[in-house]
Amino acid sequence: MSYHIERCQPPHAGFHPQWHQPWQQLRLRSGPLPAGVDWPQLDAWLQACFALPASMPAAAPGSDAASQVAAWGERVLTLAAQLLRFARVPVFSSGELQLLTPLTDGWQLALRVPWVPGVEEEHFLRCYQAAAIVLAGYAANPGHFGDRQALQRQLEASVIGPICRAMATDDGSFALLQAAHQASVPWQWLGDGAYRLGWGARRGHLQHGGVDGEAMSGIQVSAHKAVTRRWLQQAGLPVAPQQLVRGEAEAQAAWQALGGVVAVKPAASEGDGVSLNVASADALRAAHARAAACSPEVVLEPMLPGDCYHVQIVAGRALFVIRRQGAALLADGEHDIAHCLAQENARRAASVLWQRLPPLPDDAEATACLAAQGWHWHSVPAAGSVLYLRRLADNRHGAWEQDASADAHPDNLALAEQAASRLGLLQAGVDILSPDIRQPWHANGAVVLEVNHAPQLGPGTLYRRHLPAMVQALWPQQARIALEVLVGDQPLPALRQRQAELAAQGVAAFICTVDGSWGPQGDAWPQTCGDVFTRVQALLAEVAPGALLVGLSDDAWLQHGVPVDRISRLHALQPEAPRWQPLLQLLRQYLPAEECAA
The missing domain is CATH 3.30.1490.20 (ATP-grasp fold, A domain)
Structure with a gap:
């Protein structure tokens, strides 16, 4: 079978109201789909190989060819979006199959899918092409896809790895961005792993774990243990x-x-x-x-006594505490340690490549660690026993983590906040070595070991449980300002009245219409971009606006789309005029649910 994927028109710069992202139209042409596809078997394989949902809409047995191809197309959409996320391209919806057309030699599928402005077209096309080839290949001959790891390595080498390197987005930033998207925080990709999150006075930036307001000197110092120690010691903080x-x-x-x-x-x-x-x-x-x-x-x-506690600082405050010890294994109470280790490493090796934890070690150091705990490889400890294979957590073998947030003494949290503040960091992981985190540091000789800038948010870590709280701390109230739209002829007088009302409430509201943009004092706000669409997006990227009032006296957004994923208020100067009904109908899709109901 042959496959051809192409973008059939320029991407739609306007936002999709449900996906909260711009979208693009793709056209996929394929040969005929093999008959008799076992959809439950295919879905089980997709779940095991790519961590996709366990079940998706399937064509009923004996249904026509179009229904079978439609079911295949839905899976192409879902798998392609997952491949893009593995490559750290922020695509958080699968999209939709819009039209299915039979051809003399196969089928043509019209796909509407999310788009990230600025990301190369080739990245998207490669993932959709790969998804189509993999799914049709498995449908035709499942036996050829028994080696899931070989397929994952091939996709990593030819598709995902190159895209991931081009995106330059680290694991932690992508995890934060995905959590922010789920919390309805608006965002925009800026290139080189950088993102803007939020609007106007509430907007911020994220790049390589760093956020607005952090000292570049502190970020650099945190990478050097000895210099970090000197800075903390000079601030009167306890260090080793x-x-x-x-x-x-x-x-x-x-x-x-x-x-x-x-x-x-x-x-x-x-x-x-x-x-x-x-x-x-x-x-x-x-x-x-x-x-x-x-x-x-x-x-x-x-060597000082105690365990390492990682205190995560977010927006300058201690948010949670993780006790981090060396890589460890849980005993099952029935088999010896060697068997348990082999089983655990086999489980890890069978997991999805892009979510895989590193294998646990079985070397001389692991043997010595077990011996120090009174075990050897053929011991059979009680079920649930924690068997440490490393004395210290590291990037190569991972860590045994426990949430110690409820146990940490307030003085220890304050110490971590002081350490991050000394380096000028709003987001940092402060490692404290303490014999007992429940006691204050000044009572038991605890010390600050180091300060790490970027949060550790890799797969399988306890840190990911705290992502919603991290997003709320960094970008409260969805990082949105009020964005009100007024539709009708001559909207400026009504907009100025509304601007005055907001000013009385202490809100600096900007105005944008087809005739220009104005600041909160009524003064003209010069912009190089010409139309309302691009000027709205430019104003939302500014730090000054506390609210944005948009006046629409034409129907340009019907053709170009809506430049935001949500508006907070909609008003029509001539609500019954027929000429405004299509635009008003479009804009109502972008109102919050409670506003739509009203």
């Missing part, structure tokens, strides 16, 4: 004794000066290359080599 070394000879001297057992860490790294309980010259030599492979500078710290 530490020595910065360059080279093995300096490391040996620092080890002797610190005396006894130390931790060895790269000065600039994201969790890799760390060694704990280093107590001999040979162990120090190996630990230094491991750390130096990650950073030319290495720090040595004495």
Whole structure:
């Protein structure tokens, strides 16, 4: 079978009222679909291979060819949207099949799908083409798709990986953006992994985990453990004794000066290359080599008692606390540890590539960790026993996480907030080493280990449970300002009256009509963009507006679409005039449900 996908008209810059995104029209041409598709089997495979919904609308057995192709087309839409999300292209709706046309050699499908202005057309077309090929191939011969991991690796290499690198959006930012979209926060992709969220006076930006108002110096300092420690120490905050070394000879001297057992860490790294309980010259030599492979500078710290607690700072306040320990395995009470590990790693390997957790280790370090807990690989611990395979959480093997938000003493939360503030960060993860997080830091010798700028929001982490709260803290009230639309001839006088009413309430309202734009004092607001559509979007990107009043005296939005996903209020100067009915009918779709009912 052959497939051809193309954009059949320029993308629609206006927003779809249900998808909260602009949309585009695609045309997919395919050959005939194989007969007798087993839809339940296909859906089960899609769920296992791509984490799609367990069931989707299916054609009834014996239904006509058009119904079968329509069911296939719905799955193309769903799978393509998932592939785009795996590549971190923010497409949060599958779209819809609009028209199905039989051809002499197959079918033509008209698809309406979400569009992200600025993202290359090729990225979308590659994902829809791949989805069509995969689904038709499986429908024709399911046996050829038994190796799910091979298919995922192929898609990663040829489709998803290249798109993901072009988008430059990190995991944490994409997770936050998706949660913001689900919370109805308006957003716009700006390129290079950057997004604007919200409108006017409530709008903000997100890029690589960073948000508006953060000090660039603090972001840079947080990447270096020794410099971070110096900043915190100068602010009078508790930190661990530490020595910065360059080279093995300096490391040996620092080890002797610190005396006894130390931790060895790269000065600039994201969790890799760390060694704990280093107590001999040979162990120090190996630990230094491991750390130096990650950073030319290495720090040595004495081993202090306690566990690591990650306090997540959002909008300057401590939002939640995660106790992070080394990678661990749960015992099932029936099989030995080696069997449990093999089962868990097999489960992880069978999961979707783009949501997969790293395999748990079975090396000498894991053996030593088990021995320190009184276990060996053939032990059979009680069901639910936590078996640590690493002493410390790291990026390579993950972490064993527990939510400790309810246990953290208020003074420890305040300490984390102070540490983030010292670096000028509004969003940060502050690692506190504490013997007991329930006690204040000044009572038990707890210290700040490090400050990490970007939140850790990868798949499988407890942090993702807190995404809605993070969005609410960063972009409260959906980060929207009032956007009111007045339809009719000569709307400016009525808009100025409404502007005065809002000014009396302390709201700085801007005005936009076909004749121009005006600031809250009634002064002209010059803009280079000409039409109301683009000037509305430009004003919403400004930090000044507390509200936006739009006057429409023509029906241009009927042709070009609505430049926003929602309006807060709609009024017509001549509500019964026939010429305004199509525009009013369109705009009512963008009102909140309570306004529509009214």
